[in-house]
Amino acid sequence: MTTLDTATMREVFAATVTEALDQDPRLALVLAAISADLFAGPLRAYPDRAVDLGIREQAMIGVAGGLALAGFRPVVHTYAPFLIERPFEQIKLDLGHQDVGAVLVSIGASYDNPAMGRTHQAPGDVALIDTLPGWTVHVPGHPDEAATLLTGALAADNRVYVRLSARANTAPHPVTGGFVPVRHGSLGVVLAVGPTLDAVLAGTEGLDVSVLYTPTVRPFDRAGLRAAVESAAPNVLVVEPYLRGTSAAEVAEALADRPHRQRSVGVRRDLEVRAYGTPQEHDAVHGLDAAGVARAVRELLVW
Incomplete structure (x- = not known):
């Protein structure tokens, strides 16, 4: 039951x-x-x-x-x-x-x-x-x-x-309508959307980056992102469980008046996966697992 x-x-x-x-x-x-x-x-x-x-x-x-x-x-x-x-x-x-x-x-x-x-x-x-x-x-x-x-x-x-998703993080977080700080760092900001948070936390373990979390992507919390970038280098990685780059324009608009770098991790736009497999195997193909997040963060931080 x-x-x-x-x-x-x-x-x-x-x-x-x-x-x-x-x-x-x-x-x-x-x-x-x-x-x-x-x-x-x-x-x-x-x-x-x-x-x-x-x-x-x-x-x-x-x-x-x-x-x-x-x-x-x-x-x-x-x-x-x-x-x-x-x-x-x-x-x-x-x-x-x-x-x-x-x-x-x-x-x-x-x-x-x-x-x-x-x-x-x-x-x-x-x-x-x-x-x-x-x-x-x-x-x-x-x-x-x-x-x-x-x-x-x-x-x-x-x-x-x-x-909704059949997949979930191990623990809930506050639902505020904005971005919730989960981890603080100085070299950049990683925004985890919905059920990607566990992979983001695992992939950024030991890295000097801030992690923000949100279960609400529209409206996009531009003020919350700006506040996070004020206390970290202007490097932003968005990890989203759908099409890669869906929120890229929102990040650009939020930081339009200051130089910044951004990357996105999500379902790849350049690849149609025709194998059935498992959700975890699809994550690996798209870089949405912990290893993929770690790789994307390190690429973002290399100037």
């Missing part, structure tokens, strides 16, 4: 939304077959605001837009490629152009389950959402963080993307 203390992010999501549906009549749940078993209770109890559309992802976003226009707070859920990539036009128009709020919650991350193949991988999801204005993007690194971020998103009115 799974308890909340040992639950995955996906299980925490289901428990959090189920409780919120019981308490808040404005919440609505829209599924496309995925995780329907976790929401069997709400689907029975609230047929007027909890619906499983089957494998109809474009319709799922359209229904969410209609619910939002009718005054509901829709929560929309499936695998990342089916939530962001496949119905992107509907996200752009039915939510963004109509200026209505919703909470999009994905699972699968970049390659949580490589055995499912490329169809279930979405390393470009955050970069794609980043082309649209007005989105908050959360990438929790621990189930406890996911619960806090989801609770806040459900109570708000804006457009929120919550990127």
Whole structure:
């Protein structure tokens, strides 16, 4: 039996939304077959605001837009490629152009389950959402963080993307909306996003660099990065569990008035991995393991 203390992010999501549906009549749940078993209770109890559309992802976003226009707070859920990539036009128009709020919650991350193949991988999801204005993007690194971020998103009115993962750091960190200092150093700053923190801490062990952590990448905490750079050399490495360089423009904007160097570690843009393998093997290919982070930090610090 799974308890909340040992639950995955996906299980925490289901428990959090189920409780919120019981308490808040404005919440609505829209599924496309995925995780329907976790929401069997709400689907029975609230047929007027909890619906499983089957494998109809474009319709799922359209229904969410209609619910939002009718005054509901829709929560929309499936695998990342089916939530962001496949119905992107509907996200752009039915939510963004109509200026209505919703909470999009994905699972699968970049390659949580490589055995499912490329169809279930979405390393470009955050970069794609980043082309649209007005989105908050959360990438929790621990189930406890996911619960806090989801609770806040459900109570708000804006457009929120919550990127859940089957992988997590060993311990949660404070959810502040900004960057949390985890380690202090003088030669540079490493920003760890969501579930990359454990690899970052292992890869920077013994190196004189600061480590910042965040489970929220949009809005980007430009002030927090500037503050960290004030007490360290202006060398910045962003370690992000999706497409490499997704936040490069944000770093450049944050430090636009001062010389700096930056690098990114993330899913490589120059390589399509066609082998199934394991998530850990994919990490190694993309440099997202501890060895890859250590290598990137040393390259950054060599002038």
